[in-house]
Amino acid sequence: MGINGLLGVLKSIQKHTHLRQFAGQTIGVDAYGWLHRGAVACAMELALDKPCTKYVEYAMHRVRMLIYFGVTPYLVFDGDNLPSKTATEVGRAKRREESKKKGLELYKASKISQAYPEFQKSIDVTPHMARQLIEELKKLDIQYVVAPYEADAQLAYLEKKGIINAILSEDSDLLVYGAKRLITKLDQHGDCIEISRSDFASCRDMTLAGFTDADFRLMAVLSGCDYLASINKIGLKTAHTYVRKYKRVEKIVHMLQFEKKFVVPNGYLECFYEAERTFLHHRVFCPLEKKLVFFTELEDGMKEEDMPYLGKDVSPAIAIGVACGDLDPMTKNQIAVNVAISSRSMPELHRRRTVASVYDLKPSKSIDNFFKAKRQPLAELDPNSLTPSPSQQRLLNLNRNASWEARPISSAPQLGRTASIMPGASQVHTGQSQSRERSSFLERAATLSTFQPPKRMRLCSDVDVSPSRKDDRSPFFVTKPEPSPSIRKRGKTKKARLSDIEVFSDDSVADIFQDMQDPEIGSVDTSTKPAVLPDTTGRSTSRASSPGATLVTEVCDTPIRQKIQLPQSGISPSTTAISVNAADDPGEFRDLFEVHVEHLNNLRNTFSYQRPERQAAALRALSPATSTPQLSEETAPNQDGVPRLSQVVRRHAQSQHSASLHKTFSTLPSHQQAAALKSLGSSQSSTEKVKLGLAALDSATHSFMQQRPMTPLQQLGQQVLDTSRSSDCISHGGSRGDRPRAGSRVEQVSKVNVQGSEDLLVPKSEDERSEVSEIEDVEPVRRHIDLARFAFTASA
DNA sequence: TAAAGCCACTCAT
DNA sequence: CTAGTGGCTTTA
Ligand SMILES: [Mn+2]
Numbered sequence: 001m002g003i004n005g006l007l008g009v010l011k012s013i014q015k016h017t018h019l020r021q022f023a024g025q026t027i028g029v030d031a032y033g034w035l036h037r038g039a040v041a042c043a044m045e046l047a048l049d050k051p052c053t054k055y056v057e058y059a060m061h062r063v064r065m066l067i068y069f070g071v072t073p074y075l076v077f078d079g080d081n082l083p084s085k086t087a088t089e090v091g092r093a094k095r096r097e098e099s100k101k102k103g104l105e106l107y108k109a110s111k112i113s114q115a116y117p118e119f120q121k122s123i124d125v126t127p128h129m130a131r132q133l134i135e136e137l138k139k140l141d142i143q144y145v146v147a148p149y150e151a152d153a154q155l156a157y158l159e160k161k162g163i164i165n166a167i168l169s170e171d172s173d174l175l176v177y178g179a180k181r182l183i184t185k186l187d188q189h190g191d192c193i194e195i196s197r198s199d200f201a202s203c204r205d206m207t208l209a210g211f212t213d214a215d216f217r218l219m220a221v222l223s224g225c226d227y228l229a230s231i232n233k234i235g236l237k238t239a240h241t242y243v244r245k246y247k248r249v250e251k252i253v254h255m256l257q258f259e260k261k262f263v264v265p266n267g268y269l270e271c272f273y274e275a276e277r278t279f280l281h282h283r284v285f286c287p288l289e290k291k292l293v294f295f296t297e298l299e300d301g302m303k304e305e306d307m308p309y310l311g312k313d314v315s316p317a318i319a320i321g322v323a324c325g326d327l328d329p330m331t332k333n334q335i336a337v338n339v340a341i342s343s344r345s346m347p348e349l350h351r352r353r354t355v356a357s358v359y360d361l362k363p364s365k366s367i368d369n370f371f372k373a374k375r376q377p378l379a380e381l382d383p384n385s386l387t388p389s390p391s392q393q394r395l396l397n398l399n400r401n402a403s404w405e406a407r408p409i410s411s412a413p414q415l416g417r418t419a420s421i422m423p424g425a426s427q428v429h430t431g432q433s434q435s436r437e438r439s440s441f442l443e444r445a446a447t448l449s450t451f452q453p454p455k456r457m458r459l460c461s462d463v464d465v466s467p468s469r470k471d472d473r474s475p476f477f478v479t480k481p482e483p484s485p486s487i488r489k490r491g492k493t494k495k496a497r498l499s500d501i502e503v504f505s506d507d508s509v510a511d512i513f514q515d516m517q518d519p520e521i522g523s524v525d526t527s528t529k530p531a532v533l534p535d536t537t538g539r540s541t542s543r544a545s546s547p548g549a550t551l552v553t554e555v556c557d558t559p560i561r562q563k564i565q566l567p568q569s570g571i572s573p574s575t576t577a578i579s580v581n582a583a584d585d586p587g588e589f590r591d592l593f594e595v596h597v598e599h600l601n602n603l604r605n606t607f608s609y610q611r612p613e614r615q616a617a618a619l620r621a622l623s624p625a626t627s628t629p630q631l632s633e634e635t636a637p638n639q640d641g642v643p644r645l646s647q648v649v650r651r652h653a654q655s656q657h658s659a660s661l662h663k664t665f666s667t668l669p670s671h672q673q674a675a676a677l678k679s680l681g682s683s684q685s686s687t688e689k690v691k692l693g694l695a696a697l698d699s700a701t702h703s704f705m706q707q708r709p710m711t712p713l714q715q716l717g718q719q720v721l722d723t724s725r726s727s728d729c730i731s732h733g734g735s736r737g738d739r740p741r742a743g744s745r746v747e748q749v750s751k752v753n754v755q756g757s758e759d760l761l762v763p764k765s766e767d768e769r770s771e772v773s774e775i776e777d778v779e780p781v782r783r784h785i786d787l788a789r790f791a792f793t794a795s796a
Numbered sequence: 797t798a799a800a801g802c803c804a805c806t807c808a809t
Numbered sequence: 810c811t812a813g814t815g816g817c818t819t820t821a
Contacts, residue, residue: 041808
């Protein structure tokens with residue numbers, strides 16, 4: 001449920017950003033969201049109790065995406081229900097049951113299409129499903145933890161402790177728990193929205209300046225939250241007003257009692273305290289101390305016996321069992337894991353063990369492991385940050401102590417109780433292997449992020465490494481009279497107004513992936529699929545109205561026709577219209593170029609975190625060396641309109657918008673080309689973002705290609721790369737001395753006319769010499785395109 | 797008219 | 810084991 005309307009009111013401080021911006025950081029993930037969304041894909045199977053692991057695949061796809069962008073994922077799963085939530089919970093369960101029943105009836109009546117929506121509503125994410133995902137996470141050594149109660153609190157705790165650097169979740173409750181950086185609305189390309197606690201003061205739709213965490217929490221609880229329904233007619237706005245006015249709950253409630261229109265229920269104040277404390281002192285699993293702790297320690301005089309609403313405490317042994325996913329968080333029974341479902345079966349024998357030995361995590365052994373493990377992050381520290389920050393040092397010390405302090409705690413497991421709580425532990429691994437697994441789980445779960453928030457100073461002015469506010473509005477200056485949300489909404493949901501469209505390019509990758517059915521995919525319907533430029537410069541409005549030259553470029557290799565409007569229907573369907581002031585303003589070309597780069601970027605990125613089999617199949621299908629198509633995902637008929645990856649790539653190559661872009665470029669007089677590239681190099685907008693992501697992309701590709709022994713996928717990739725290189729060399733006659741590959745890169749970018757950009761690389765005058773340094777800045781962008789070509793070029 | 801409240805819909809392929 | 814969104818009505 002979260003806090004109704006909270007995200008809406010925080011719109012003005014939402015930063016549109018990208019996962020790349022979090023490279024090097026650890027992001028905690030509310031795993032339930034991924035599981036649930038993945039489960040939608042197999043709603044039918046789940047309702048009919050058919051085996052299906054699409055939800056695992058979906059979640060792993062997202063895990064791969066994070067990793068691809070240099071982010072370290074840390075998945076957090078929900079645990080037991082809090083008593084205060086059981087009411088809403090049973091309500092939901094009831095609705096799910098109804099839908100399932102209805103769905104099954106329709107299904108039996110062969111009304112499948114009508115049954116499906118009902119099945120979707122009946123989706124229930126079970127601990128067993130979580131366990132299946134956890135099994136996959138273990139294989140890839142991904143960090144994770146199962147929270148004792150709400151994942152929200154666990155995530156906020158991990159962030160507080162510096163184990164993670166940000167939180168990925170759709171739930172606004174995170175902010176009430178005190179999250180500092182919340183990431184929401186992650187899409188399939190890595191685009192997302194960041195909400196920072198530190199920006200609250202600049203929120204424009206609600207004055208939050210001066211609000212402490214306690215004030216904010218007070219407002220949230222008053223407005224209605226998971227743990228306490230609001231007083232009738234009190235929502236976020238009203239709560240906000242009262243908090244501003246009276247600050248203290250007691251005062252607020254007192255005042256409300258005098259208002260005729262509000263009816264304060266009996267005992268509301270006490271309920272409020274409980275709800276507030278449920279946020280503040282939520283039980284979480286501390287991976288450092290290896291036991292349950294309170295999110296915020298209880299104050300003096302508070303006794304947990306008096307706070308049943310916080311849920312029950314459990315022994316460290318059980319807490320660890322739950323945290324690592326071995327035990328059902330609600331029943332505390334062993335979760336049976338279906339070995340047949342997980343692709344790699346356990347090599348160990350499934351010998352039966354006595355229950356007691358399940359928890360014989362011998363301190364003498366484990367502490368040793370923990371101690372070693374704790375030091376490992378230090379060794380992995382970035383060479384540029386040899387000294388841990390004070391806070392990290394503190395945490396490391398804490399770790400060390402915790403390890404040792406763990407001795408008396410874990411050496412006193414209540415075996416009798418443990419045994420009674422786990423009646424049917426039949427599918428247990430050997431005690432030793434389980435102990436080992438848990439040690440490594442705890443080691444991983446407690447690993448601190450080595451990310452250093454204060455970015456290192458750079459020599460030059462390419463500054464602003466912090467996630468840029470791509471999306472417009474300064475929190476301090478209102479640039480537009482209208483409230484921005486409405487503008488944004490209109491632009492997104494309805495057709496973009498013509499004046500918003502600076503460049504017509506071909507489809508976005510998302511469209512390509514989603515609209516595979518469209519037979520006319522090669523053609524471009526510019527009115528419905530515009531690539532709208534990111535507007536960072538604020539020049540777009542003037543540009544839109546200024547009479548720019550219109551280049552209409554055919555996609556095939558014929559000369560471009562300038563200032564000639566081709567009849568829409570008369571000419572080839574694959575026509576890309578580019579409206580750009582290329583002749584006058586190099587900035588326009590830069591923008592166009594950036595759109596292009598973004599496009600390639602997206603396509604390549606999307607490719608990169610497909611399942612390896614799908615990548616391999618696509619490369620196989622694309623490789624010119626492959627004469628006999630093998631039976632594979634790619635050659636199999638499309639099921640349910642699932643696009644073949646190779647088709648996507650082919651379509652992209654056939655659209656040849658890059659050719660059209662560079663034809664545009666090549667028609668410019670060389671001094672304008674120089675200006676264009678110079679402008680490109682000094683661009684601070686999306687080119688900047690491309691550059692920021694490069695290091696991660698580079699190393700990912702590099703390390704992939706370096707793996708030995710070479711996998712078939714690598715070999716195919718190499719083939720693709722070689723093919724593209726050799727054709728470049730033939731057509732371009734080799735490389736330059738000082739920068740051997742620069743020429744070929746340019747060639748890769750444009751097969752049409754390399755001369756123009758080649759001229760640029762050779763300074764002709766003193767004036768242009770200075771531009772060479774600017775051009776060096778462009779090199780990363782070229783390299784990027786090179787990388788993009790690695791994956792996508794070979795369709796010729 | 798703004799705020800609260802209610803309900804149906806979305807999620808993936 | 811969860812949420813948000815958008816559209817609509819109700820309310821003061
Ligand atoms: Mn929540």
